[in-house]
Amino acid sequence: MATVNLGAIKFNWKGAYNNSTAYVADDVVSSGGNSYVCILASTGNAVSNGTYWSLMAQAGTNGTNGSNGTDLTTVLTTESDIVYRDGSGLQRLAKGTASQQLRMNSGANAPEWFTADSAGFTRGTTTTPTLNPVGWGFGAVGSSDPPLPSGTSMIYLSFMRVSPNSNTNIGVQIGDSGGLETTGYYQQTIRHWGANANESTDGFYFYSENAGAEWQGSILMTHLTNNIWISRINVSNYSNFGGGMSQNITGNGYKQLSGELTELRFVADTGSMDGASAQANIIYM
Amino acid sequence: MYLSITGVKDNKLTKYQPFESEADATVHATKYNGFVVKDIGGNQEFWIVDKDKKTITQDTDTENSVIAKRNALTEIQRLEGSVTPRRIREMTTDAGKKWVEDVEKLIATERSKL
Numbered sequence: 001m002a003t004v005n006l007g008a009i010k011f012n013w014k015g016a017y018n019n020s021t022a023y024v025a026d027d028v029v030s031s032g033g034n035s036y037v038c039i040l041a042s043t044g045n046a047v048s049n050g051t052y053w054s055l056m057a058q059a060g061t062n063g064t065n066g067s068n069g070t071d072l073t074t075v076l077t078t079e080s081d082i083v084y085r086d087g088s089g090l091q092r093l094a095k096g097t098a099s100q101q102l103r104m105n106s107g108a109n110a111p112e113w114f115t116a117d118s119a120g121f122t123r124g125t126t127t128t129p130t131l132n133p134v135g136w137g138f139g140a141v142g143s144s145d146p147p148l149p150s151g152t153s154m155i156y157l158s159f160m161r162v163s164p165n166s167n168t169n170i171g172v173q174i175g176d177s178g179g180l181e182t183t184g185y186y187q188q189t190i191r192h193w194g195a196n197a198n199e200s201t202d203g204f205y206f207y208s209e210n211a212g213a214e215w216q217g218s219i220l221m222t223h224l225t226n227n228i229w230i231s232r233i234n235v236s237n238y239s240n241f242g243g244g245m246s247q248n249i250t251g252n253g254y255k256q257l258s259g260e261l262t263e264l265r266f267v268a269d270t271g272s273m274d275g276a277s278a279q280a281n282i283i284y285m
Numbered sequence: 286m287y288l289s290i291t292g293v294k295d296n297k298l299t300k301y302q303p304f305e306s307e308a309d310a311t312v313h314a315t316k317y318n319g320f321v322v323k324d325i326g327g328n329q330e331f332w333i334v335d336k337d338k339k340t341i342t343q344d345t346d347t348e349n350s351v352i353a354k355r356n357a358l359t360e361i362q363r364l365e366g367s368v369t370p371r372r373i374r375e376m377t378t379d380a381g382k383k384w385v386e387d388v389e390k391l392i393a394t395e396r397s398k399l
Binding site for chain 2: 167168175
């Protein structure tokens, strides 16, 4: 039996409707986002006229901020904007500045841009501490002493010319949001003169046995696990430089907090240090 | 200066937070089930904390006793450290021997304080 090849059968696409064009049956045009097929030849009859046109395909609903879609153009208004969702809906985050990085904010509920330190550290306060009478550090006391941020795992305190006005322990007490802890430290130090050792249970302390000494050095604290912090003390007596006996103290210790570390204070055991010439800085990450 | 006392064990301070204002300290103490006192200064190691009366007092008798013993121990360590190998070598002389004997007497005096 003979077969006839009809080839590809298709609509006769005419593009956008034009009221001056003569259309014949099976011509297809677009209008208002819809497609229409001509069912009766004519000229100048709009696609809304059902005598001449049948709806072939209807446009979808325009997206809006609602259940049937999202119109991002109402949220994103400026080049490089970013969109995110908060508790109520979509929000715009304006672009950051050059080299800024994206991170979650402190409430962990929205992204934000921040400028990272070039070394990758987030640095703490650099200041001349008021060491008398309560010490200096992070947490409470005043609005200038915010808590250390959650996730801090290393703290490096450096200082110079910190001078006690009596024989006393000097060093760091740490704590969680409930406050500074005054017990449970296991800090051992050795003074490199006379082979004298010292132990402290109430802070990461070293012992200054002579009032008037001016201590310079550092205390490094690193988080091990389960809120256990390891300390490393390394100081020397500035007032003896260039004469007198060289006095150096080194030591290690640990302390387990009951919660995440947020509080830290640089203090003297007797609560009194001369901060007139002292400088101190804390770097944390 | 005000303290929010949030930890006490056997009348000893175990946890606290200092504040510049009493109001701030009260907020903290309320949140962490503590109480507020005015900072009395001094060595916290020798504070007697009364949770019921919400007071802090300095145990000066114990402090003086403990500090005296610590100072004696420190002085003993210093004296012991002063007897260097050179001082021992010099004990072959009368002057050297006397020097070490004098140090021993000083150490004995300090030991009597312990």
